[in-house]
Amino acid sequence: MNTETAVHERYSAASQAAEAALCCPVSYDPKYLKAIPAEVIEKDYGCGDPSRYVRSGETVLDLGSGTGKICFIAAQVVGPNGRVIGVDMTDAMLEVARRNAPLVAANIGYANVEFRKGRIQDLALDLELLDRELRAKPIASLDAFLGAERLADELRQRTPLVASDLVDVVVSNCVLNLVAPAAKRQLFAEIFRVLKPGGRAVISDIVSDVDVPAEMQTNADLWSGCLSGAFREDKFPLAFAEAGFPVVRILKREEQPWRVIEGIEFRSVTIEAIKNGAGTSSLRTKSAAALFTSPSRTDGLSFNATRGVSNDCGPRCC
Numbered sequence: 001m002n003t004e005t006a007v008h009e010r011y012s013a014a015s016q017a018a019e020a021a022l023c024c025p026v027s028y029d030p031k032y033l034k035a036i037p038a039e040v041i042e043k044d045y046g047c048g049d050p051s052r053y054v055r056s057g058e059t060v061l062d063l064g065s066g067t068g069k070i071c072f073i074a075a076q077v078v079g080p081n082g083r084v085i086g087v088d089m090t091d092a093m094l095e096v097a098r099r100n101a102p103l104v105a106a107n108i109g110y111a112n113v114e115f116r117k118g119r120i121q122d123l124a125l126d127l128e129l130l131d132r133e134l135r136a137k138p139i140a141s142l143d144a145f146l147g148a149e150r151l152a153d154e155l156r157q158r159t160p161l162v163a164s165d166l167v168d169v170v171v172s173n174c175v176l177n178l179v180a181p182a183a184k185r186q187l188f189a190e191i192f193r194v195l196k197p198g199g200r201a202v203i204s205d206i207v208s209d210v211d212v213p214a215e216m217q218t219n220a221d222l223w224s225g226c227l228s229g230a231f232r233e234d235k236f237p238l239a240f241a242e243a244g245f246p247v248v249r250i251l252k253r254e255e256q257p258w259r260v261i262e263g264i265e266f267r268s269v270t271i272e273a274i275k276n277g278a279g280t281s282s283l284r285t286k287s288a289a290a291l292f293t294s295p296s297r298t299d300g301l302s303f304n305a306t307r308g309v310s311n312d313c314g315p316r317c318c
C-alpha cells in the first residue's frame, strides 16, 4: 500500500460527498460557523479545534486544510490584521476551499485566507509551481528525472511555498497521522522551520494507547481513516521535543476513545509546542514542570522534554 495514494483517493472522494465516519465529531464555536458555507462545514474531517488557541493579528498556517473550515474560523479570530494560509495536497479539497474563500470574505468583510498546494512534510516545495515547470519539460529519461529533482530543490530555495520563520502559529486538525512513517520526522522539522522564534504549533490529532500493529498499518482504509498512522500517545509530545521544541504540553485529551479496534484505543488530543524565542527560555526556567506536563493529572500524560523520556504513560504502554 502507498499511504499517500490511499489518502489522496479517500480525500478526493470525501471532498465531493461528505463521509460521516471520517474522524470524530467536534463542536466549533457557532458564532464563527455563521459566515462559513454549508458545503465546507458538512465536509468536516477534524478531531479537535486548534482554532480556539489562535489570537488576534496572528499569521496562521493550517496543515491539511481540507475544505477550509479551520482556516475560515481562524480568519475571523485573527481579524483583518492577521492572515491565514491553508496547505493541502489534494486538488479536489483545494478546489472546494478556494471556491468558498471569496464567499467567506464577503460575509466577514475582509479577505485574509489563501490556500496553497503542498505536502505538509515538505512545506518549501510549491507543487503548483513545480507542475507548471514540469509541463514545459516532461520527464522522459533518467536525466530528465534527475533534472526534475534538481529543479524541485531550486524551487524550495528560490520560491518556498512557506518561508522559514514566517508563522506565529501552525495549526492542524487530524492530518499529521496521515503522513507516511518515513516522512514524519521531516514533518516535525518543517513545522519547526516555518515558525517564528517564540511561535507555536497547536495540533489536534489521533493517538493510540499502544503501537498500531504492522498489519493494520498496511490497511488502506484504516490508514486513510486516521487510525493506522496514529501516534502512540506517549511518543507524540516527544516527536515535538526531538524536533527542537523546548516547551510541549497537552491542551486537551478526550477521555472517551473515538474508536477501539482490536482492543487498541484511538482518541483525540490537542497538543501545543512552542519554539524557542526571546520569552521562552525564561518561561522554561521559571516553571519547567508546569510547561512539560499536562494541565491536569487526569490527562494521564506527562513528560520531560529535557530528558526526552516519558515519565508516566498509560497502563498499556512502556
Ligand SMILES: C[S@@+](CC[C@H](N)C(=O)[O-])C[C@H]1O[C@@H](n2cnc3c(N)ncnc32)[C@H](O)[C@@H]1O
Residues within 6 Å of the ligand: 007, 008, 011, 023, 043, 044, 045, 046, 047, 063, 064, 065, 066, 067, 069, 070, 087, 088, 089, 090, 093, 118, 119, 120, 121, 172, 173, 174, 175, 178, 179, 226
Ligand atoms: C482528515 S482530513 C482533515 C481536513 C481538515 N483539517 C478538517 O479539519 O476537516 C485530511 C486532509 O489532509 C490532507 N492531507 C493528508 N496528508 C497530507 C499531506 N501529506 N500533505 C498535505 N495535505 C495532506 C488531505 O488531502 C485532507 O484534505
